[in-house]
Amino acid sequence: MDLFWEILISALLVIGGFFGLVGSFGLVKLPDPMTRLHAPTKAATLGVGAVLIASMIYFAAFHDDLTLHELMITLFIFLTAPISAHFLAKANMLRNVDRSTLTKPEGDGDWAVFTPLSDTSAEELDEVAEAEDDEAR
Numbered sequence: 001m002d003l004f005w006e007i008l009i010s011a012l013l014v015i016g017g018f019f020g021l022v023g024s025f026g027l028v029k030l031p032d033p034m035t036r037l038h039a040p041t042k043a044a045t046l047g048v049g050a051v052l053i054a055s056m057i058y059f060a061a062f063h064d065d066l067t068l069h070e071l072m073i074t075l076f077i078f079l080t081a082p083i084s085a086h087f088l089a090k091a092n093m094l095r096n097v098d099r100s101t102l103t104k105p106e107g108d109g110d111w112a113v114f115t116p117l118s119d120t121s122a123e124e125l126d127e128v129a130e131a132e133d134d135e136a137r
Helices: 002-029 038-062 069-094 121-136
Strands: none
Touching (some): 002 038
16 A cells, blocks of 8 residues: 555656646746746646645655645645736736737737726726826826
8 A cells, every 4th residue: 555655646746846847947938927927827836736735645644644734835825826826917917018919818808907997907097097198298
């Protein structure tokens, strides 16, 4: 039975290392900030999650010590990565970037951050428009 746990833990570590490598490579090689955002939030998150789950299984199987710290850290990373990715994407769109360089969203609409009254960004857009009007005068 120990062989099964060793193989499972080794497989999770190799999978975690692979996803970490892919996430790091994507962070360096992808062309623009919006596509680079996917590498750490998807691949690297899966890599860290696999390593943490391997650690949890190792201590449960070989040291008879069931710790849930690794599981809590994994859940925390899986919950916070999409939120931080959303904030980074929104900041990227709101800084003075030409909208034509952004990838168009699917469908007929525009990004919600550029649509007035869609969310809290309407106030931010009004502030930017007022600042541009003041500079033009």
